[in-house]
Amino acid sequence: MVFKIQGLYYLITGLWPIVHINSFMMLTGEKIDLWLVKMVGLLSMAVAIGLLFGKNKPAKILLGIPAAFAFMSIDIYYNITDTISRIYLLDALLQFIIVLWIMLSCLIHAKNSDRTPNNQ
Template sequence: MTRVLETVLWIQGIYFLVTGIWPLVSYSSFEAITGRKTDVWLVKTLGALLAVTGAALLNAVVATAPVTITVFITGIGTAMVLLMIDLVYVVKSVISKIYLVDACIQFLLVMLWCISIF
């Protein structure tokens, strides 16, 4: 496993785990930063899914087996989807502009995944 691949797995794994757990453990602080939401259950569902994805990526970096194409697709695919959702819904004024910070992080993750394959 290359150093870049290890780095992207650590960064994305920890970021997804932490940001995924955040609305589950302190919904009020999550809303204070990201803005009021109407569907609490949906925010918590996405948070749980991101936490699971983060845990899976962290498992991939500590496992002794080589990183599979499934891990690659999960990592880059999730980052690409979140990047697009952030951009589209900030532009439509559906979500807070704070999500542009997340969009920048997701863009960085996509770029790191692209670098890791070369």
């Protein structure tokens, strides 16, 4: 379920600057390099496709955690340097929650796997 939510979030936030850059900038602040904003949007949608339609859970983990860390670290660093809008701190928080959720899901799955009759 976490990968579906992460995928939908990346799809929506990636599509938004492509479809309506003006409303995107109203919330997130003025941008100089619109091509770069749109490129990040397209990359976000590419990651979303992998998360939404991928069949291999380990591959989704290897995609989902680093993607969330990448967004989170950019959000935090460029907030500290006062380069981007504070709204990106909300995104950083969401990315952090995603990472925790994925890690917790992995721990629960591993713990449940240890309880199966084959492992006793």
